[in-house]
Each structure stands twice: as C-alpha cells, then as structure tokens.
Amino acid sequence: MSFSEPKRYYVERRIAERMTATGALSFASYFARLRTDVDGEVEHFVNAFTVNETYFYREDHQLRCLTTNLLAERLAVKGPSAAIRIWSVPCSTGEEPYSIAIWLLENWPLVDRHEIEIVASDIDTAALERAREGLFGKRALMRLPTEIVASYFTPEGPDAWRILADLRDSVRFTQVNIVKPEETRPNGRFDVVFCRNVLIYFDDTSRRIAAENLYENLEPGGFICLGHTESMSRISPLFEVQRFADAIVYRRPPGEPHG
Amino acid sequence: MAEAGKRVLVVDDAALVRLYYRGALESHGYVVEEALNGLEALEKISGAAFDLLVVDVNMPQMDGLTFVAKLRSLALPVAATPVLITSTESGPQDFAAARVAGANFYVTKPVTPEQLVALAAMLCGIAA
Numbered sequence: 001m002s003f004s005e006p007k008r009y010y011v012e013r014r015i016a017e018r019m020t021a022t023g024a025l026s027f028a029s030y031f032a033r034l035r036t037d038v039d040g041e042v043e044h045f046v047n048a049f050t051v052n053e054t055y056f057y058r059e060d061h062q063l064r065c066l067t068t069n070l071l072a073e074r075l076a077v078k079g080p081s082a083a084i085r086i087w088s089v090p091c092s093t094g095e096e097p098y099s100i101a102i103w104l105l106e107n108w109p110l111v112d113r114h115e116i117e118i119v120a121s122d123i124d125t126a127a128l129e130r131a132r133e134g135l136f137g138k139r140a141l142m143r144l145p146t147e148i149v150a151s152y153f154t155p156e157g158p159d160a161w162r163i164l165a166d167l168r169d170s171v172r173f174t175q176v177n178i179v180k181p182e183e184t185r186p187n188g189r190f191d192v193v194f195c196r197n198v199l200i201y202f203d204d205t206s207r208r209i210a211a212e213n214l215y216e217n218l219e220p221g222g223f224i225c226l227g228h229t230e231s232m233s234r235i236s237p238l239f240e241v242q243r244f245a246d247a248i249v250y251r252r253p254p255g256e257p258h259g
Numbered sequence: 260m261a262e263a264g265k266r267v268l269v270v271d272d273a274a275l276v277r278l279y280y281r282g283a284l285e286s287h288g289y290v291v292e293e294a295l296n297g298l299e300a301l302e303k304i305s306g307a308a309f310d311l312l313v314v315d316v317n318m319p320q321m322d323g324l325t326f327v328a329k330l331r332s333l334a335l336p337v338a339a340t341p342v343l344i345t346s347t348e349s350g351p352q353d354f355a356a357a358r359v360a361g362a363n364f365y366v367t368k369p370v371t372p373e374q375l376v377a378l379a380a381m382l383c384g385i386a387a
Contacts, residue, residue, distance in 0.1 A: 081347055105279050112276045113347055113368040151282060166281075166293070169274035 002203045014048045047124045054095045056102070056136075057143040059196065062225045063103040065247035066192060070223050071108065074191040077221055077254070083115035087190040087217065088171075089178060090198050091120035094131030095140055097171045098163055100194070102152055119187055121176035128173050134163035179206050184213040191219055197227035199235060211236035221254035262288040265383045266308065269293050270300040270323065271315040271345070280313055280345075283372035284379060297321025301329060309340055310383045313375070314362075316346040316353075324360040331361035341382040345370055 003011050015030070022041065024030035034041050057063065066086075075082060088097040097120035104111045122128050138159050141149055153161035176183045178198070195214055199207050214224055215238045224239065225247065226232060232239045232250040239250035267289045269280045281291040292309075294300040296318040304312070312330070316323040327342050342364075344357045349367040357365045363382055366374065 101275060105275060105282070109371065110369045112273075112279050112345070112370055115273065116275055152278075164278065166274040166278040170278075 002206050003201065011049075018045055018048050043125060047126045054092050055140045055143055056095050056099045058095065058099070059228060060099075060103070060143070061246045062194070062196075062249070063099065064107070065225075065244050065249065066100070067103065067108045068246060069244045070192050070249065071110075074219075074222070075110075075114075078191075081114070083117065084192075085117045085119070085188065085190045085219075087187065087193045088118065088120040089176060089193065089195050089214075090122040090124075091128075091131060091173070092122060092124070093127050093136075093140075094120065094134060094163075094171070094173075095136070096120070096194060096196070097131070098134070098167055101167050101170050102148065105152075106148070116170070118171045119174060119190070120171050121174045121178075121187065123175065123177045125175060128175060131171075132168065132173055134168050136161050136163065178210045178213055181213050181216065184217055187217060189219045189222070190217055191222050193218060193222070193224040195224060195226060197230070199226065199230055207235050211238065215239070215252055218252040220252055222252050224250045224252075226250065262380065262383070262385060264288070264290060265310040265379075265385070266290045266292070267311045267313060267379060267383075268300060268303055268309045269313045270295075270297065270318070270326065271313075272296055272318040273315075276315070279372075280370075280375055283375045286372075287376050287379075289379065297323060297326030297329070300326050304330065304333075304337055304340065308337065311379055312340055312342045313379070314342055314344055316344060316348065316357075324356055324362075327357070327360040327362055343378055343382055 019027070019030045022030060022033055024033060034045055071084060074084065086100055088100060091097050097118050101118055104116065120131065135156065141161060149161060152164050152167060154164065156162045174187060176187065178184055193214055199210060202210060211232065218224060223242070224232070233241060240253050242249050242251050267284050269277050269291055271277050272295055277293045281293065284291050292303060294303050298321045300312065300314070314323040314327060323344060330340065330342070331338050342362045344362040344365045345368055346353060346365065347368045354365050364378060366378060
C-alpha cells in the first residue's frame with residue numbers, strides 16, 4: 001500500500017488513531033510495536049487504512065447499467081445459458097456485493113436462468129467479517145426503499161437489520177490485496193468487476209499495478225466499473241472506454257491475447 | 260387470499276433463485292420453505308406436508324428428477340404432492356424425462372413471478 005502526498009493528512013490521522021488505541025506515547029514506540037507485530041498490530045494497522053463508509057444502492061446508475069447493458073453484452077458473447085461472474089473489490093462491509101444481488105433479483109428478469117457467482121473481496125479482514133455477518137445500521141440502508149428493506153432484511157433491535165441468509169449464501173467473500181497478483185489471480189476471470197473508490201487512494205505506481213491485475217481478472221470483453229470521480233484512461237491504456245445511457249464503464253478489449 | 264397458508268417447498272441449489280421464487284410466492288400469501296437439493300427436499304417432506312414442490316433439475320448430490328421419482332415411490336399422501344419442475348432445459352427429451360419421473364408440470368427458466376404464482380395457484384387447486 002502506498003499513498004501520495006495529498007493523502008498525508010489521512011495517513012497521519014489513521015496512525016494517530018492506532019497510537020491512541022495501543023497506548024503508544026510516541027511514534028517510535030508505536031513503530032516498534034508495528035514492526036514486531038505485537039497483538040496482531042499489522043492487521044489492525046491495515047484495517048485502519050481501509051475506508052469502510054458506504055451504503056446500499058450507492059451509485060445505482062451503474063447497477064442499472066449492469067442489468068440494462070452489461071449482462072446482455074456478455075451473454076451475447078458467451079451464449080444464452082452461460083454462467084455470469086461478478087466481482088466486488090474492495091467490498092468493504094458487504095453493502096456493494098449485497099446491493100448487486102438485490103438489484104439482480106429486483107431488476108434482471110433472467111436472474112433464475114443463469115448461474116450467477118458474486119465474489120466479494122477486501123484487504124480488511126475485520127470488514128470481511130462484518131460483511132459475512134450481514135448486520136447493517138440505518139445509515140447503510142438509507143437509500144433503499146422500505147419495501148426492499150422489508151423483503152431482504154430482518155429487523156434485529158432498534159437500529160439494526162440482518163440480511164437474509166440466502167443473500168449471504170449468494171456472495172462468496174475472499175481476502176485480497178489488489179496490488180498483489182498472487183492474491184488477485186486465484187479469484188479467476190469475471191464478466192463484470194466493480195472497483196469503486198479505491199484507486200483514488202493509491203499512488204501512481206500502485207494504481208497502475210492494480211489496473212493491470214484487474215485487467216487479468218477480466219474476461220476478454222468484460223467490464224469494469226469505477227467510482228464516478230475516477231477515470232481508468234488516466235491510469236492505464238489497457239482498457240477501452242464504453243459509454244452507456246446510465247454509466248461510463250471500461251472494458252478489457254475482446255479477443256486480445258492473454259497479457 | 261385463497262393461497263393463504265398453502266405450503267410450498269422451493270428446491271434449488273442457487274440461493275438467489277430460492278429467494279426470487281420465495282419472494283414471488285410469499286407476496287401472494289404462500290408459506291415457503293427451501294431445500295438446496297433433492298436429498299434435503301426428501302428430509303423436508305418427511306417432516307412436514309406441502310401443497311406444492313417447486314423443483315429445479317440440475318442440482319448437486321441429488322438432482323430434481325431423481326428426487327421426484329423417489330417422492331412418487333413413498334407412501335401416500337406425501338407421494339401425491341404436486342410437483343412443478345423449473346429448468347433451463349427445454350428439449351422434448353427433457354419434458355419426457357420429467358413426465359416419466361412423475362412431474363405434474365414443467366416450466367422453462369426464466370420464470371416470471373406472475374407465471375410462478377399462476378402455476379402455483381393451478382397446482383394447489385386454487386381457482387384463478
């Protein structure tokens with residue numbers, strides 16, 4: 001993981017949080033703790049650096065694009081009975097992959113016809129654990145219509161909702177650092193990848209490595225959706241830009257040799 | 260609703276599909292339970308009576324047609340439970356195999372919620 005200069009404040013703040021949490025009185029003593037991995041501090045440190053603020057149906061124009069254009073394009077290439085693989089990376093605490101599953105149930109009439117595999121990955125093990133638990137607060141659900149909440153969640157206490165077991169079972173969670181090919185490759189190739197609002201936190205080198213890894217995890221002709229402030233054209237020349245009515249997405253060119 | 264309280268078992272290995280069919284049926288007053296494959300379905304029907312079984316064909320451990328054939332060999336009244344087959348296959352040999360196994364009706368995926376509810380009403384003996 002590496003961060004550019006404008007993210008200095010963000011980095012300092014997270015280190016300060018970990019120093020407070022561990023009772024370290026100086027950076028030197030915290031650094032010693034980190035280097036020797038006292039009480040699993042390396043993992044806590046990584047977890048502190050990953051951003052876990054998100055909510056269901058965030059950037060739903062991309063979900064609309066998924067069911068209006070992207071899946072149809074993939075099936076036109078793969079055939080009418082093909083399986084569909086979707087990757088949510090980073091998935092944080094699960095809002096995005098579960099949103100994809102709910103969106104497909106609500107908006108894709110072929111949802112029962114195709115084998116759909118949704119893989120959700122993150123570097124942050126604590127976030128993955130929370131994603132698997134599937135317990136969400138009011139803020140995470142704020143964009144969901146009440147009938148959707150009623151259909152797919154069970155209330156658990158005054159401000160907590162548990163996602164249905166079938167939704168949990170329809171998403172497979174894995175731990176991945178997207179700048180490490182040995183961690184990304186085993187997840188296989190996908191038809192559509194959602195990689196939103198993570199590349200903005202990387203420096204140029206890490207960003208380019210991540211883009212190359214994501215390219216390898218796409219089927220030729222597969223699509224990648226970034227956050228709305230991000231542009232793949234500025235990161236890597238490997239992808240083609242595709243403009244649809246609901247979203248601008250990037251595509252691994254079809255028919256290219258395995259790079 | 261005439262459907263109120265009618266019990267349906269949805270048998271499919273895909274969690275999303277079970278949830279999709281369950282949503283459609285529950286919104287019309289059916290009480291829905293789920294099974295992951297034929298083996299689990301056999302367990303479920305030995306524990307409680309159902310008015311309808313909605314059964315996928317391609318499933319691990321025990322496929323849908325094997326399950327239906329076993330169901331028909333059980334004692335009455337459970338052996339007479341109506342079966343709706345849902346499958347991605349639509350060849351004449353697939354329909355024939357389902358008939359031989361003892362299915363009452365066969366529908367090719369994708370199945371719309373409206374179709375599923377209409378077929379469930381028919382097979383549960385509810386006037387449309």
